[in-house]
Amino acid sequence: MKNFLFLLFFFSLSISATPAPELLFKINRSVVKVNVSNEEGNHGVGSGVVVKKDHIVTNCHVIANAQGINVNKYGNSYTPHAIIADWKNDVCILKFKYLELEPVKFSSNDSLEYETKVFGKSYGGNTVKAHTSFGRVKGIHKLNNFKVIQSSAWFAMGASGGGLFNYEGELLAITTFKTAGNTAFYYSMPVEIIKNMLANGKETSITDQPELPFWDAPTKNQPFFMQIIGPMKKESWRALKKITLKWITEAPDETEAHYHHAFALYQLGELDSAKTILKKVIKSNKKHALAYLYLYKISNKENQKDDMSYYKSRVLELDNSLIDQGNET
Numbered sequence: 147m148k149n150f151l152f153l154l155f156f157f158s159l160s161i162s163a164t165p166a167p168e169l170l171f172k173i174n175r176s177v178v179k180v181n182v183s184n185e186e187g188n189h190g191v192g193s194g195v196v197v198k199k200d201h202i203v204t205n206c207h208v209i210a211n212a213q214g215i216n217v218n219k220y221g222n223s224y225t226p227h228a229i230i231a232d233w234k235n236d237v238c239i240l241k242f243k244y245l246e247l248e249p250v251k252f253s254s255n256d257s258l259e260y261e262t263k264v265f266g267k268s269y270g271g272n273t274v275k276a277h278t279s280f281g282r283v284k285g286i287h288k289l290n291n292f293k294v295i296q297s298s299a300w301f302a303m304g305a306s307g308g309g310l311f312n313y314e315g316e317l318l319a320i321t322t323f324k325t326a327g328n329t330a331f332y333y334s335m336p337v338e339i340i341k342n343m344l345a346n347g348k349e350t351s352i353t354d355q356p357e358l359p360f361w362d363a364p365t366k367n368q369p370f371f372m373q374i375i376g377p378m379k380k381e382s383w384r385a386l387k388k389i390t391l392k393w394i395t396e397a398p399d400e401t402e403a404h405y406h407h408a409f410a411l412y413q414l415g416e417l418d419s420a421k422t423i424l425k426k427v428i429k430s431n432k433k434h435a436l437a438y439l440y441l442y443k444i445s446n447k448e449n450q451k452d453d454m455s456y457y458k459s460r461v462l463e464l465d466n467s468l469i470d471q472g473n474e475t
Contacts, residue, residue: 164280165265169315176250177276177309178219179269180204180240182212193268193276193308195317197252200245203340204307205322206231206238207362210355215240219247230347235292236322236359237339241349250309253316255293255336258286260433261464266299266321266334268308276308281332282465284436285402287371289360294371295319295334310334323361325375333361370397374406383413401431409440417444428460435464442469 164170176196183189192208194217202217209215209229217224217240226240266279281299288294299310301321310319319334365373370393377386390407397403408423421444427437442457461468 163263165313165315170265170267170278173250173267173309173311173315174276175248177267177269178202178217178247180208180307181216181218182209183214184211185213191269191304192306193304193321194240195267195307195309195320196245196247196249197239197317197340198249198344200242201249201344202226202240202242202245202247203320204238204240205320205335206233206236206355207359208306209238209240209353212353215353217242222246228349228351229353230343230349232339232343232347233355233357234360235289235335235339236361237320237335237343239340239343239347250311250317251315252337252341253312253314253318255286255295255318255338258283258293258295258318260284260286260431261435263313264297264299264310264318265313266297266301266305266308266310268301268305268321273304277305285331285371287333287369287402288397288400289369292338293336294369295336296371297332297334299332300330301332323359325379327379329379331375371402381413383410386410387414401427401434405434405437408437412440412444417447420444433464435461435468438464439468 178194180192180194192204194202194204197203215226224242224245226242228241230239260283262283264281264283267276269276279299279301281297283295283297285296286293287296295310295318297310301324305321308321309317310321312318317337319336322335323333325331361372365376370389373389374386377389387410390403390410393403394407404423405427408420411420421441424437424441427434438457438460442454442461445453445457458469
């Protein structure tokens with residue numbers, strides 16, 4: 147857990163063109179606070195989302211080894227009588243009797259695109275009302291048969307088990323873990339896991355944690371999209387290059403493997419090779435804003451004015467926060 151943190155609090159970030167207040171208010175009805183206690187008498191707070199009548203999803207690390215679990219909403223307290231757990235993927239569903247809360251609508255991530263606007267809803271800092279955080283989809287990472295969503299919708303301690311929604315108010319994923327530090331990466335587990343658990347999961351009453359979630363495993367056992375975090379934070383570009391080469395070998399169709407390899411090459415000054423790979427990235431994913439950004443940077447270094455203008459226009463179109471208008475370099 148050196149680079150990854152439990153989520154037990156939430157920040158807010160705003161961008162333009164946010165959803166209607168009525169939609170945000172409606173989603174609030176389906177987002178709950180999850181309170182837990184353990185045998186030592188310690189207490190913790192996480193979040194949850196109503197996904198079906200009498201069913202609330204949260205992260206397994208919120209309720210792991212808990213002796214008591216209750217959900218609070220509108221002054222009422224509800225205690226689950228069973229759980230459905232996917233410990234490795236860190237998704238747990240709490241089952242209740244007579245839970246008078248409205249379920250959210252599910253989306254699908256089959257056609258989810260980069261730079262899709264999203265918002266998160268959760269309880270952070272043990273607040274009375276749910277917080278909202280706005281952002282965009284910045285990465286879609288394959289994990290077994292699922293897609294882990296990386297977004298710029300900020301969250302921190304207290305947001306574990308909260309919801310990541312599209313601007314139609316449909317649930318895309320559950321806000322789950324983040325990297326350490328001020329320039330963090332934010333990851334959410336997709337609704338497809340929840341759908342599968344609701345259809346095929348087995349009920350239990352045991353909260354003892356049998357295994358750590360995949361993101362809390364030793365670095366060498368983590369998926370590649372997590373192994374790269376350490377070298378990136380340490381600016382160890384040769385180490386990043388080595389990991390991404392292995393990533394490309396094992397998963398040649400993954401866009402992020404190629405993008406991060408090109409990023410490493412850029413940092414090492416291998417601009418021609420980086421440019422070639424980045425062009426392949428944008429050919430396969432026309433909304434990969436970071437790939438356009440580094441093509442813009444390379445064009446700037448090479449004083450290619452026409453390319454600079456084009457790549458800059460694409461970056462501004464996709465995510466204008468990536469380019470400082472007052473600093474062209």
